[in-house]
Amino acid sequence: MTLTELADKVDQLSPEAKVLQRVLEITADPNFRVEDLVSVVQLDGGLTGHVLRFCNSALFSLPRTIESLSEATMYLGSRQVANLATTFCTSRSFFSGSFDKSPFSRETLWTRSVASAFAGDLLANQSSYSVTGTAYTAGLLHDLGLSILCREVGSYADVVRQADDDLDSLTGCEQQILGFDHCQLGSEIAKRWRLGDRLVQGILNHHQETAPPQDPQLCSIVRVADVVSWQLFPDPRFQPIKVNVGDLHRLKLDEDHFEQTTEFVGRQMEVAGELLSV
């Protein structure tokens, strides 16, 4: 299947993916109106229920039970509610269905995506990156192309096998065998969904040593967040990947920050626990 054919297939949106697209479209604007988000979320019972369950979880330890979306935005802020909605919609749209032939389990793919989102959010705050919501979304969606390949392309396991134990060679193997890589596929979806240039470039360049001229900071956030997720949830088939010091420099962080971020995200993932299960 070509990149366009795969993207077309994903583009024939399920009702769930349509909600995700709408949520992402609204929240791509850093100054989005919370009413716009709430009006989309509340039309969807499953989504509303999940957002409220999350708000009332140990992750936030709020002093009282939240019963409505407007209360949720009041206590947690509109960005946090947007992140929760995006997370649930992404799991429902892209991490459902059969991953029988996938070289990575659905749970592993999803767990790493959420860990990258948490790490992206934290790194954005630590490095004073102003568009924090985009960092969360970029962390969550950076490997969207990978999940699609795992779910839709039966022979993708052969591509991963070709990469042997070197994860850095994976995109090269994808290019060689499929004619495109998971970064291009993910960014094509982001482009079609009008998620903004920042996100499109962040997804496209997340395995690139050299950051793109437009928003290199976001690109480094995603790359470091990705390493955090692999360190927390390693795969014995691959050698561990190391954080790139150039990325840390760009974010004005050092290796201690990286260690602390990894530890903190590990704790967040434990607390988020079953709420994240797909």
Ligand SMILES: [Fe+2]
């Ligand atoms: Fe990737």
Ligand SMILES: [Fe+2]
């Ligand atoms: Fe990744």
